[in-house]
Amino acid sequence: xxxxxxxxxxxxxxxxxxxxxxxxxxxxxxxxxxxxxxxxxxxxxxxxxxxxxxxxxxxxxxxxxxxxxxxxxxxxxxxxxxxxxxxxxxxxxxxxxxxxxxxxxxxxxxxxxxxxxxxxxxxxxxxxxxxxxxxxxxxxxxxxxxxxxxxxxxxxxxxxxxxxxxxxxxxxxxxxxxxxxxxxxxxxxxxxxxxxxxxxxxxxxxxxxxxxxxxxxxxxxxxxxxxxxxxxxxxxxxxxxxxxxxxxxxxxxxxxxxxxxxxxxxxxxxxxxxxxxxxxxxxxxxxxxxxxxxxxxxxxxxxxxxxxxxxxxxxxxxxxxxxxxx
Ligand code: AMP
Ligand code: TRP
Numbered sequence: 331x332x333x334x335x336x337x338x339x340x341x342x343x344x345x346x347x348x349x350x351x352x353x354x355x356x357x358x359x360x361x362x363x364x365x366x367x368x369x370x371x372x373x374x375x376x377x378x379x380x381x382x383x384x385x386x387x388x389x390x391x392x393x394x395x396x397x398x399x400x401x402x403x404x405x406x407x408x409x410x411x412x413x414x415x416x417x418x419x420x421x422x423x424x425x426x427x428x429x430x431x432x433x434x435x436x437x438x439x440x441x442x443x444x445x446x447x448x449x450x451x452x453x454x455x456x457x458x459x460x461x462x463x464x465x466x467x468x469x470x471x472x473x474x475x476x477x478x479x480x481x482x483x484x485x486x487x488x489x490x491x492x493x494x495x496x497x498x499x500x501x502x503x504x505x506x507x508x509x510x511x512x513x514x515x516x517x518x519x520x521x522x523x524x525x526x527x528x529x530x531x532x533x534x535x536x537x538x539x540x541x542x543x544x545x546x547x548x549x550x551x552x553x554x555x556x557x558x559x560x561x562x563x564x565x566x567x568x569x570x571x572x573x574x575x576x577x578x579x580x581x582x583x584x585x586x587x588x589x590x591x592x593x594x595x596x597x598x599x600x601x602x603x604x605x606x607x608x609x610x611x612x613x614x615x616x617x618x619x620x621x622x623x624x625x626x627x628x629x630x631x632x633x634x635x636x637x638x639x640x641x642x643x644x645x646x647x648x649x650x651x652x653x654x655x656x
């Protein structure tokens with residue numbers, strides 16, 4: 331049987347190069363080998379406050395991005411999480427499997443809670459269980475994500491194993507797919523932090539929809555390390571990050587990249603990086619603008635139907651096993 335992948339991203343802001351290089355790029359590459367489900371996880375988005383009208387727009391924008399970067403709706407299922415009620419239903423059941431102590435250990439929760447301090451919702455705490463439900467509903471084999479999701483994947487596996495042990499073999503136990511390079515693209519303004527849409531300094535984060543001027547400016551201002559040599563070296567995180575981005579976007583080997591920059595200076599690296607990024611994003615931005623509302627609606631409707639069929643089967647089994655269906 332063809333193996334399945336499932337992944338998702340939150341419609342909470344603008345998609346950036348980290349999201350693309352760490353996750354979306356691999357979704358596109360894997361979709362032809364696996365039966366693929368790509369979800370816009372709007373239920374996760376509301377774990378922190380969202381403006382309702384904007385959330386609708388951002389959900390649709392993210393779906394457009396999925397398609398524009400190369401997710402093919404003919405082979406992959408693209409859908410919105412809240413369209414498939416089973417996600418919320420399975421979350422409840424899994425809430426009664428997952429332990430408080432497990433969720434209290436989640437570093438992403440601790441980070442977000444620390445930043446927010448007040449009004450931390452139960453939803454934010456429960457976020458990883460909803461993510462486990464997303465994945466387990468589809469009997470997923472592989473979950474392509476960036477490095478920051480590693481711990482959530484571990485929790486998903488633990489919850490699946492515990493459920494299977496207590497109620498009988500029900501869920502496939504999924505593996506994470508985290509790329510060796512690109513899983514943690516760092517901020518251009520602070521290479522000790524990951525590139526993030528919630529970065530205080532917007533210059534640290536290159537957005538997929540940034541125009542040429544913005545891209546040039548951001549790379550130009552990127553911090554560098556001391557020294558002058560341009561080669562892959564993890565002890566020099568700023569240059570290493572810029573080279574990783576260049577390597578992934580151009581698909582040149584690391585050796586070719588180092589040869590290309592041999593004897594050149596940081597200004598050249600930044601200029602070249604801006605140029606290849608602008609050229610790379612141009613057709614993606616063009617496709618985002620070309621997708622009509624009608625096309626998008628049709629793709630999301632079709633996605634919902636396909637996703638529902640599979641999710642329903644799993645949830646029925648879960649209800650039977652747990653004594654919830656009479
Ligand atoms: P999010 O937008 O937070 O829903 O993230 C969507 C995907 O992008 C997830 O698989 C993340 O792990 C990945 N991701 C987010 N930030 C980065 C980053 N700086 N580098 C690599 N991958 C990332
Ligand atoms: N938590 C993920 C993130 O922020 C998004 C996500 C939700 C997800 N459900 C998922 C990713 C299921 C993979 C599989 O990036």
